[in-house]
Amino acid sequence: MGVQESLALDAAASKRPAPPASKSPDPPKPSPSEKQAQSSGRGSRSSGPTRLTAKEMAGRQRDISVSEFFAKNRHLLGFDNPSKALLTTVKEGVDNALDACEEAGLLPEIRVEIAQLDETRFRVAVEDNGPGIVRSQVPKIFGRLLYGSKFHRLRQSRGQQGIGISAAGMYGLLTTGKPVLITTRTAPKSAAHHLELVIDTKANEPKVKRDDEVAWEKDHGTRVEIELEGNYRGGQHSVDAYIRQISLANPHAKITFVPPKPETHGAEHVFERVTEELPPDTAEIKPHPYGVELGVLMQMFRDTKARNLRGCLTKDFSRVSGRIADEISEKAKVAGSRRPAEMSREEAERVHKAIRVTRIMAPPTDCIAPIGEELIERSLRGEVRADFYAAVTRRPSVYRGNPFLIEAGLAYGGELPAEEPVTVFRFANRVPLQYQQGACAITKAVTATDWKSYQLQQPRGGSPIGPMLLLVHIASVWVPFTSESKEAIAHYPEIIKEIRLALQECGRRVATHIRKRRREADEAKKHAYIEKYIPQVAIGLQEILGFSDPERDRVVADLTDVLERSRRL
């Protein structure tokens, strides 16, 4: 890896700063700069080269562009190291591809290609059969952070932030200097466009390097190619594991994966779809009054198109009927005819408080598309050979006004290892979460569940131990991730509670199975034991009661029969 990696600070080269008070024990002597500050009054400052006045400080204040921010803090986006960077790039491409296909009502057919260009350099290509992207939108979608269609709405989708794919392109540019290549077409009769673009990090703006109409064999769809410094490796966090898991949670998608070195990693892997049915079309919803904070409410009053409070409440929120709006307005002592834009902070606060004490129906839940118990079970059966499977889809619930829904699946026994902590597959809006397991609400819910009462071993505060695979899926119009890299779910109590309830339901079912198996094993043991002694019992009876040999044999047959029947009960 060159000199850089083996770099150790040369003693001669490093000018180690003396710890502040190491030479002057209690009480320490004031430093020259401090002496000066003391001698010339509180307002004076050291003459050191970097001590600054308020005016000098003012001259250094500057805007930071969001892409500069994320370029420097790339670990926030999942680009901490080369292998994670490669995985994140694939993920962002596949998330977008699946979202686009589903929004257009098309069964996804996605191709992921990874080519290794040299030891540390890779080209990732993700191609879909989605609706394509209108030419004018391509630069901003791929070359500007915080730009997208999914942030300002409440609707279940994989992408949320408008950061992911642009960040992947930015990381590629940072590490290789190469632009992002996009090929896209919206319809057979439209031209296919090929663009090459880079992000201007300082301005957070795309720069188009090439822009052509090209021939393309696809009728519609998009292909993105990003060259980056990366590392391809196996294991829990690998691209392979990701592709397998994404296919598990998206049984309606066909995914073809071409690994970097077909000779060692095998050729194309095709993950066929398990169902021909798209997930149900989900609706976009309006915010629910319970999830809206005072500041947001004030903003909504300023922005609304409604002429009065009543109109704003009924039109801009979900589940607020005219009757409910009147109730709120009455409790808040603010007239329903009040112009929202003219309302004072105090009036808004009264409305906000009135909302919290008014009974409002929970938000609609047709905005959420679960995978479903049957498909989860079927996916688990495809993933692992076990003795027992269970899946639970909970009813939707609400956190901070956002509807969400928890599903859990479980496989037990069979080929699963008996003496290890259980494996947990975590999913959010059908996307597998592979990193930061320790920080995730799903992990918290798994360890906080009492698995001992479900016949499993569990060290205090730890994961259960046993031949079990767990799958947990949260679907929501807004998944609260702990970081922009979307690797773990934040610890909202409402979410943890729902996950625990789903796990408990799975736990009860597996406990029934385990108990039944144990009872069967116990009985088989007892049966074998009794069977062994029946002849002895018969001989004893023969001796005591003076049975003939046929009588003795009949006793043996009778007892065996009783034993058989008792077992069948």
Added chain:
Amino acid sequence: MGVQESLALDAAASKRPAPPASKSPDPPKPSPSEKQAQSSGRGSRSSGPTRLTAKEMAGRQRDISVSEFFAKNRHLLGFDNPSKALLTTVKEGVDNALDACEEAGLLPEIRVEIAQLDETRFRVAVEDNGPGIVRSQVPKIFGRLLYGSKFHRLRQSRGQQGIGISAAGMYGLLTTGKPVLITTRTAPKSAAHHLELVIDTKANEPKVKRDDEVAWEKDHGTRVEIELEGNYRGGQHSVDAYIRQISLANPHAKITFVPPKPETHGAEHVFERVTEELPPDTAEIKPHPYGVELGVLMQMFRDTKARNLRGCLTKDFSRVSGRIADEISEKAKVAGSRRPAEMSREEAERVHKAIRVTRIMAPPTDCIAPIGEELIERSLRGEVRADFYAAVTRRPSVYRGNPFLIEAGLAYGGELPAEEPVTVFRFANRVPLQYQQGACAITKAVTATDWKSYQLQQPRGGSPIGPMLLLVHIASVWVPFTSESKEAIAHYPEIIKEIRLALQECGRRVATHIRKRRREADEAKKHAYIEKYIPQVAIGLQEILGFSDPERDRVVADLTDVLERSRRL
């Protein structure tokens, strides 16, 4: 907490979407929308109300302002819940106050006041004796995210991102609708300004609500007041624990803390300074060539004021002499006289590769100010009564081209609990980290250290157990936090390695102490044992050899003397 908290989804109200294939086992029947898509070719789409075409999607693409982004993702900034929000607000205020004082060369004197306004509403005020803020800069510093003086430089400070205090103000506005209040003065002869401002979240711009010159008793300094929904509670994550820890790591600061309810929480707490000496003034450094990626290098070539490659390398980077620049230029086969702005990607890449195989001195380290071994030990002595203390300040090292330095402190025995996992105080640039312990490189290094070889118990993969308190401090020109809320250090291998080395050094010292104590105890036991049997030995000798009583007594005296001397060795 009103209706909101007890909300459960009403069965009648919730329209639970049917899991996709629950009614149609393998093979599933195609849904109506899919049927249509199949019958009319790949390009056709469902008629569902929300399935979209590329054109419709294009119409929905929008910019997302960075403050909208963080308002929705407030948990990224440490505003997950009311108690954390209160703590984060205090932290951001104190971080800024300490940074300002130190940059101006003033011994910090900081006052933190928390007033409880009703059950869930608080007003936080942080006041410092710093250099004050020039009036024109106040709105942007407090009312715009990603604005500041610390991001674009490489220099050790608590703040880095230009987000913190504006985010606290934004959270206050969101939850209470109230503006941020700032009072500031730069010199006795200048007027004090009082501003009230709110952040326009959609535009990420400040709006000034009030702007007056006021009378103020302070000659210079700044006072910030934020009203917010919060929760004041005790424990590991409390404001109290934070204030104690910040005082521990900043022995040069005087901090006065006024808790919300003096009658229950006690009156003003004053944390006096332990030293009158400011931390050493740290320099701002230029990037080191080893830490610069290809994309960044290309950007630097475009932006440089230098006329040629040689000038750019020597002026814009640290540790590149003319000789080193010539060596790089020669290895890259790019003339030193080449105009940087005209260089191609390929040329830049060759320079980038040449840098990696050229031996360049490690970055200067006068940009880092450690707390120092003596002050750490003194702070620990003030914090806890133990039998043994140790502190280690490592020599600076480098990750991704950024200098950093690790310090560790340890207290052992005394009043510390013997049978519990050790407590770890984590600090970054003198700021205590209280949340996300599990995700932090410091925790990783603690659990990855083999404490058994230092005479402590340690469960596999866990924290050591014993009467010990650990303190770890990372100082750097750029601390890589795992999230914007700055609660944990990212797992850079170079950083983890340095922390382990510091802990190992502390471990060796405490092991020596523990072994010495054990040996002393062992010897005392042995001594007492032998002492007890000396008279018996003498009587035995008397009987065998026919000693007189005085001879016997002399043997007792001699043996006792030998024992005493052997112990003294």
